[in-house]
Amino acid sequence: MSIIIKKSSDINSSEITPKSVYLDRRRFMQQSLAGSLLFSASTLLPAWAKSPDTPHWPDLPKNPLSASDPPNSFEDITTYNNFYEFGTGKKDPHKNATAFNPRPWTITVEGECNKPGVFDLDDFIKPATLEERIYRLRCVEGWSMVIPWVGFSLADMLKGFEPNSKAKYVEFTTLLDKSRMPGQQRRVLHWPYVEGLRIDEAMNELPIMAVGLYGELLPNQNGAPIRLVVPWKYGFKSIKSIVKIRFTETMPETTWNKTAPNEYGFYSNVNPEVDHPRWSQKKERVIGRAFWEGKRETQMFNGYGEQVAHLYRGMDLRKNF
Ligand code: MTE
8 A cells, every 4th residue: 555655854863862762772682682581671561572583773853843852761762651441550561462463464444435445563663654752651640751653643543544525533443352452351342442533633743643752663562563652641541452444534433532531532632731530630740750850830732832722722621521
């Protein structure tokens, strides 16, 4: 299939993310591959990703929309997160996702578009379209971290399917497979995990489909092999391990909205002025920051107002939370 390729920025990633970070990371990977007992390296990477043929992208162009904050460590990013398909605890995805094999992988595209179909994931991972985007992920629970993603523009991917004039929303679905995703054996959520965006949100320049982080293939616990990243929305909108994309005329029913409609709205834009019914959203705990440094003031749209505020002009963001 043909994908419209966005021209990459020619700013080199090493200009902002220190090269030493990458070199350390590569050294770390090599030691891990050699079977070193260093730290918990062998559990950070799934078995299938330890082949010498595993792709890695150490020097991708860095997208200028990236945050200027220094990224969190690889350890923070891969050992503290939410992926309920592998358990509800923050350490569970790291512990329970190691056996998951995200290859082969297909994505089914359906609904209001001219070019639906079933596509192999590798149709989308074209080195020329890949770039590094460093985004802050703000979780609705009140913590945040900065992640150096490897990915490509969601808008460019979606344009390749030629959405028609009835395509007002895009729905994304995670793999449903209880045997491979043991967390789905418990009814903690409506499975499969579903998320959605309005089509103009999806076509904005910020969202990406991520296939890696820190220049390496996406670890299982972070949503392998492909996940969405929408940096101005709370983290739960950034759905992992996507197997289906559907263009719809009506607003998709999303997992968290179905589970607790008064707590999780469809929009879920980061907004310090609108509290979650059970806690404030004014501040965030920055993972990796010492407790005496205190919390960070949460920014409207997670700091991306310039790129997205116009999408909500005239809307009451308290009603459309
Ligand atoms: N996607 C799926 N399929 N299942 C999940 O449980 N958790 C969400 C989101 N995507 C989740 C998911 C939540 S609550 C957050 S905060 C982010 O993933 C965490 O992403 P991270 O691993 O990059 O920190």
